[in-house]
């Protein structure tokens with residue numbers, strides 16, 4: 001370890017301040033609204049607007065977060081936001097997946113043009129959606145069927161297909177769509193496109209009724225002869241042509257699939273959301289265990305309950321350490337053994353396990369919608385599923401440590 005960079009787990013002051021600022025908003029605005037929007041199963045526009053008014057729902061906040069040299073701003077902010085509520089948290093953060101997709105695959109000019117349009121401003125909030133998954137292609141991103149065909153005469157791309165389970169799908173102003181331009185090349189023949197606001201042919205399909213994160217909008221996105229100008233191809237035509245030529249020649253493009261590049265960058269931030277849910281459930285349980293009496297004494301005085309709480313906090317802290325390590329590594333030299341996937345795997349499992357234990361501690365009350373741990377338990381499960389399932393994270397880690405194409 002070098003003398004000029006001593007090992008420290010103390011958060012930089014500016015990062016800690018952002019954490020406090022987000023916590024305040026989560027405590028005063030998000031948490032009190034959580035039950036209502038979960039029950040309504042609707043996008044919480046007024047809350048997102050309030051977040052925009054204080055600069056929390058804001059492309060510059062996200063830009064500064066992604067460019068923070070410690071990598072810790074977004075994990076710290078997201079833990080607090082999702083501590084408030086995961087459904088509303090995802091309503092606030094959902095556009096950032098589209099922003100990350102644009103930044104990862106687009107040129108600088110495209111990023112500057114389209115990322116702000118995913119947010120709008122405090123008086124006119126806009127949304128972004130990142131559309132990869134399809135009914136027959138979730139984990140298997142290389143099997144996308146949505147097709148993009150180039151119309152050279154008009155310098156336009158024509159998109160056809162249906163996307164499944166899209167956060168903000170159909171209600172977003174900017175949709176970032178990953179499509180195949182050469183199906184024979186599978187994942188190597190894909191590209192990302194911007195579908196600008198009000199483009200003809202893009203519509204919302206079925207809106208899903210979900211188990212958890214119900215304030216976040218999830219729907220199909222139907223693309224029926226959607227025409228977008230040539231400049232909406234992220235990265236530009238020259239770069240795509242060169243990539244396709246390399247893939248055809250060597251069977252390898254030398255570049256990551258567009259969707260994969262986005263997911264890699266966002267995994268620790270997704271892990272941080274899961275840590276926030278777990279911490280919220282733990283804190284509710286600690287409080288409850290001190291207040292609830294059975295057999296004449298607070299239930300926390302039983303080792304069985306106190307040990308559960310001890311294990312819950314230990315798991316949460318372990319998950320947070322992996323998330324912070326991965327976030328730091330992501331911007332300081334990159335990953336060695338898929339540490340981004342490790343952090344998301346651990347945090348997702350921790351959130352599911354901790355929220356289940358929280359229900360156990362609350363018992364009968366915890367099984368009802370009158371107590372927030374029931375909602376937190378439903379919300380937590382998505383963290384084993386989206387942005388790469390539990391098994392896909394294991395696959396990524398297994399391939400990284402073995403150097404083999406484990407399947």
Ligand SMILES: Cc1cc2nc3c(=O)[nH]c(=O)nc-3n(C[C@H](O)[C@H](O)[C@H](O)COP(=O)(O)OP(=O)(O)OC[C@H]3O[C@@H](n4cnc5c(N)ncnc54)[C@H](O)[C@@H]3O)c2cc1C
Nearest residue numbers: 130131132133138139140165166167218386387388389391
């Ligand atoms: C609420 C919600 C929001 C979402 N938001 C978005 C979004 O904004 N944009 C977007 O593009 N997508 C989004 N998704 C889609 C999500 O990313 C996919 O659901 C996820 O990638 C899993 O795909 P799948 O559901 O098709 O599962 P499948 O791929 O069919 O997997 C089914 C099971 O098989 C396992 N499995 C699959 N392949 C392997 C393998 N090779 N080895 C071992 N096990 C395997 C999986 O782990 C899983 O247990 C969202 C989903 C939900 C539910």
